[in-house]
Amino acid sequence: MSTTWTNWAGTVTALPEVLRPRTPEALAGVVRDAAERGRRVRPVGSGHSFTAVARPADLQLSLEHLSGIVSADRETGRVRVLAGTPLRVLNRALDLLGLAMPNLGDIDAQTISGALSTGTHGTGATLPGLTGAIAGLRLVTPDGESRWIDASEPQLFGAARVGLGALGVITEIELACVPAYRLRAVERPDSLDAVLPRIQEHFDAHRHFELYWFPGTRRVQTKANDLVGDDVDEPLAPWRRRLDDEILSNTVFGAANRLLVRAPRAVLPFNAIAARALTERVYTGRSHEVFCTPRTVRFVESEYAVPREAVTDVLTDLAAWVARRREPISFPVEVRVAAPDDIWLSTGYERANAYIAVHQYHRGDHRAYFAAFEDIVAAHAGRPHWGKMHRLGADELAALYPRMADFRAVRDRLDPDRVLSNDYLERVLGP
Template sequence: MCPVVWRNWARTASADPELVARPESDEEVAALVRWAAARGTRVRAVGAGHSFTDCAVTDGVLLDLDAMDGVEHVGPPAPDGSREVRVGAGIRLHRLCRELAARGLALENMGDIDRQSIAGAISTGTHGTGARLGGFATQVRAVRLVTAAGEVVEADATRHPEVFELARLGLGTAGVLTAVTLRVVPAFTLEAHEAPRPLAEVLEAIEPTDGSGLVDAHDHVEFYWFPYTDVALTKINDRAGTGAGPLHPLRRLLDDEILSNGALTLTTELCASVRAFTPTINRVAARALGERRYTAPSYEVFTSPRRVVFREMEYAIPRDRVVPALREVDAWLRRTGENVPFPVEVRFAAADDVWLSTAHGRDTAYVAVHQARRLPYARYFRAVEAIMTEHAGRPHWGKLHRRRAEDLAALYPRFDDARRVRDAVDPDRVFGNAYTERVLGR
């Protein structure tokens, strides 16, 4: 039902790699890395190409990890029922979810897209929503990677712990991930409750951070606010259901395909052609997706089909600053009349200790803004970026932003540690490119 959608950008970027390879084993990855390093050629790995940035772009060797997508090992259950599962780094999330479900397991939390590879999702800081839960990187227990020297290394919290920290969220700068070990949980069902509500009511409900507000009262909370309206579409998912049944296939078709994808495509094209229509269309869209309540396996509730093309920027800010930040975005839009037919998406995450996580050390709210492909986005994104920067915002590593290493260093307490480890494991920047140089420094 969520109206925010995406399209693969990185695989169609303008880079012209010298060589594109699809290795099938660690040994093949290692041989390719050694070959490239000996020639002074850079290496980047690409998964699904979900990122809006050029983080996977290279003019050197591009490694497509799609063939490394198997389930390698399922560990014994821990006392809480969780297990550790090792999978190939190129496995796509939708396949991973099916493989886990067949074994009675599930990811504890995930975002609303399941097309990414697991390596790409953890390396760019992909996350879901939930005040007590972290992003994908917090679910990683170990990695296997090929270093710049062409060596296969296994790293975790006790073996090469600093390499592990950079590898589980470091834009691929520690090496080429070939396998990832995840903590997963017993499969579970979620009850989804989606409904349009007055924006003022939603902001009042999410503002408390003392445990009494909406975000802390439920397992997973997110909402979508339509610019120029006073309506937000809330999406609340809980394990403890009240008996709602599964969603009727025709209702799912109507909401997820006809309204969220088909109608949104038409309305954004119309808004791109006739700017004056945008406020009215947003008001209609905000109410067209009506209330629904249903239960389904967790991965079916977390994710939705995405078919509309857009650009996206997302910032992570301290959770207690999200309400004033959103009010400032609203004021800017109303003052300028910028043509924005896409909703603003807001999600939440618990503080974590991952070095380059956007939620490092603080409970976090994520504010994502989008723009239709036919509409200019630079002024809108710059204005929102300026607002988020004033609220100590950290940009999502895989989405559009203009921040540089000198801007980001002060926002991450372990930023210098990440750069130090990068210097140690890849002094010649075999795994570098223009994007990693911009955000992490040369």
């Protein structure tokens, strides 16, 4: 029976037949069977990609029953986890074991395999994306084979860690976790003019540093997270967390956005008021609780990685465009940083990046804004996040990823009949 599927942002829909295997062996059977019958099958995580990367062309493979920790070694930090495990489940389970992911992004709704397959990242000048924690993974290929892939096979390991679901279906992942840690978060309003000239220093001064800039204003909110010992305990008062994260960031913000769609001219004054309403807050907490916050107001997003030295030019050009056009953009621009890695299709492949993300309310018009943003980052060899909206095709991406031809060769070998393919993969990787 077919069911309507929509991604989180509402930008992609499909009417797939959904298969929900209960064991890795059953999953291998489903993939082999689909291949033998000439059908296409697409694994899906939590549907949090804004692009059509997860859209099923035919069958949809849900890993919702393949969730949880398989084994854990507290001494080495090596943890094996089933591929459909949501990050929020993983983070709590790791915490109970006295372990944690070295870094995380803004939310914990994604599945571990969905997050890794598109190269999801957090912020931190010395830390690569979440994929930096992969020590090995089990991949079921369309021939029904189940292969364990790790650093002992550099070609497959280079390709499969950010595989876009194009090489096979991941059933299990081994993560190199770190001892559980606590963070002290310092969130502070500031001005773009004060922060931009020193942004590289800010990146380097903290384990994690990020910046939110409110378009149409010169105001920013910075967020620096650093390690803190167990002896320092400054929790955020529950009422303050609820006020800031749930009421102001979600309920009131959502209501304001619904009104602003009908009164776009009010957006710039709204941003000025919203940015001025931000105050400083300092608190400590477990790493995953500090990193991840709820997001209930739907938006669309585009995010590019640029060499980190280019961040000032990109933000200056974007601010000039917004000031000139006075576009009604009610969401802040998010700026992060990450260390290079060796994963072929990772945005961080052999490059230290700054990440710049533009957002727009899902019912607003993002087209002119995102197009201008993409023009600006194109001048800096910007690499788009695979899960976030972008217009690039296979030829342009091949010029940005030195190992793209090698990735395609692995794809030809593992999925010659394109059992796993969909329109998005054809666009970004080629037929």
